[in-house]
Amino acid sequence: MSAVLHRNLRSTPQLALKGDGVYLVDAEGRRYLDASGGAAVSCLGHGHPRVTAAIIAQLGKLEYAHTSFFTNEPSERLAQMLVDSAPAGFGKGRVAFLGSGSEAMEAALKLARQYFVEIGQPGRSRFISRRMSYHGNTLGALAVGGHAGRRALYQPILIETSQIAPCYAYRDQRAGETEEAYGLRVADELDAEIRRLGPETVAAFIAEPIVGATLGSVPAMPGYFARIREICDRHGVLFIADEVMCGMGRAGAMFVSAQEGVRPDIITIAKGLGAGYQPIAATMASERVAGAIEAGSGLLANGHTYMSHAVACAASIAVIETIEAEGLLDNVQRMGALLSRRLNEAFGQHPHVGDIRGRGLLQSLELVADRDSKQPFAAKEGLAARIKQTAQGLGLICYPSSGTADGVNGDHVLLAPPFTIDAGHVDEIVETLGAALAATLPAAR
Ligand code: PLP
Numbered sequence: 001m002s003a004v005l006h007r008n009l010r011s012t013p014q015l016a017l018k019g020d021g022v023y024l025v026d027a028e029g030r031r032y033l034d035a036s037g038g039a040a041v042s043c044l045g046h047g048h049p050r051v052t053a054a055i056i057a058q059l060g061k062l063e064y065a066h067t068s069f070f071t072n073e074p075s076e077r078l079a080q081m082l083v084d085s086a087p088a089g090f091g092k093g094r095v096a097f098l099g100s101g102s103e104a105m106e107a108a109l110k111l112a113r114q115y116f117v118e119i120g121q122p123g124r125s126r127f128i129s130r131r132m133s134y135h136g137n138t139l140g141a142l143a144v145g146g147h148a149g150r151r152a153l154y155q156p157i158l159i160e161t162s163q164i165a166p167c168y169a170y171r172d173q174r175a176g177e178t179e180e181a182y183g184l185r186v187a188d189e190l191d192a193e194i195r196r197l198g199p200e201t202v203a204a205f206i207a208e209p210i211v212g213a214t215l216g217s218v219p220a221m222p223g224y225f226a227r228i229r230e231i232c233d234r235h236g237v238l239f240i241a242d243e244v245m246c247g248m249g250r251a252g253a254m255f256v257s258a259q260e261g262v263r264p265d266i267i268t269i270a271k272g273l274g275a276g277y278q279p280i281a282a283t284m285a286s287e288r289v290a291g292a293i294e295a296g297s298g299l300l301a302n303g304h305t306y307m308s309h310a311v312a313c314a315a316s317i318a319v320i321e322t323i324e325a326e327g328l329l330d331n332v333q334r335m336g337a338l339l340s341r342r343l344n345e346a347f348g349q350h351p352h353v354g355d356i357r358g359r360g361l362l363q364s365l366e367l368v369a370d371r372d373s374k375q376p377f378a379a380k381e382g383l384a385a386r387i388k389q390t391a392q393g394l395g396l397i398c399y400p401s402s403g404t405a406d407g408v409n410g411d412h413v414l415l416a417p418p419f420t421i422d423a424g425h426v427d428e429i430v431e432t433l434g435a436a437l438a439a440t441l442p443a444a445r
Contacts, residue, residue, distance in 0.1 A: 033432070
């Protein structure tokens with residue numbers, strides 16, 4: 001009987017005893033290829049000596065000092081590294097370090113609100129996001145999230161927000177419509193929603209540049225984010241890019257916003273920032289936002305006890321330095337292309353694999369009951385969860401997501417392996433996933 005409040009109170013999960021590169025090892029010595037890095041977290045695999053050494057070295061100097069009294073070396077250095085590598089508009093921006101992606105999203109929403117108060121537009125308090133998005137589990141982050149299943153229990157205590165369509169071509173692109181035309185059509189829903197609410201009431205639009213936790217991995221169509229930026233500018237609305245899952249190298253660049261050529265006003269990052277070695281996230285305020293607060297009250301209204309944690313920041317510096325020193329962005333691009341090719345070879349004609357998509361080492365399959373009609377499996381079958389469990393039994397960790405609660409789409413398997421994988425690991429992932437699908441999907445019965 002466990003005293004831990006586990007996700008499932010009736011069963012205790014396997015005990016992870018140690019990490020060994022891209023593998024996790026349980027108490028019985030069974031090895032699992034961590035092909036989703038947990039939830040797209042462990043981008044350097046487990047037990048990387050450089051990060052471990054950096055943590056130990058920082059502990060020898062200073063573990064923590066409260067931000068209302070002091071700053072510390074690692075947080076100053078990490079903030080500079082991040083603004084130096086961020087998209088245009090962040091060079092003179094500022095960064096807040098927090099403990100989780102959800103906290104980073106809360107901070108982003110609060111920053112947007114504070115920005116408008118500082119510039120004399122206090123009427124702007126509404127947020128618009130996208131259906132089938134995920135921005136975290138704290139109440140503010142959940143309120144802007146668009147996953148009906150995850151919101152349901154808490155609905156009565158969530159602030160009211162608006163949602164527009166995601167950029168999700170597999171389900172929504174019309175016959176004869178080009179990718180660009182589709183992207184612009186769904187982006188224009190933002191313009192319509194801002195007008196409906198009244199531009200003077202809208203603070204920010206929030207989107208994941210590549211959707212992760214709810215739809216597998218869905219990059220936007222070319223031109224989509226440029227149009228989003230144009231619409232936000234037209235109405236004086238801020239754009240918050242949630243790069244908690246897709247940022248920090250996962251898609252082959254440190255910032256997906258930069259890949260998309262878009263300038264957000266606020267960016268959030270988390271998972272790969274600490275790579276699982278420390279819980280750390282960041283909310284990055286562009287020069288526009290940070291500058292307005294500096295010129296206004298000069299005071300950040302939002303604060304948490306563990307902000308700018310020195311050991312967490314030192315770990316992140318080591319993670320970023322490792323990505324650079326080991327040329328891992330190149331490896332993400334090469335292994336991402338290989339993984340995508342191998343998934344297409346293995347499952348491109350599979351009767352229950354409707355779509356294979358992603359960017360870099362954020363790849364996914366969308367599973368359907370019927371390939372032609374794209375009919376999802378019934379939610380009660382819990383397919384994604386069953387595949388996850390079967391794969392784990394076969395030694396593969398993959399991340400299931402199911403949007404079926406929204407009634408329009410189905411089950412997904414998300415792959416987000418460490419940036420350090422090689423071609424042999426790609427083969428192992430595809431082979432074991434194939435065995436898990438064969439054991440789970442109806443066609444193989
Ligand atoms: N934003 C996105 C895009 C995410 O994928 C997640 C987590 O999956 C979050 C925010 C919340 O991050 P956390 O679970 O660290 O609070």
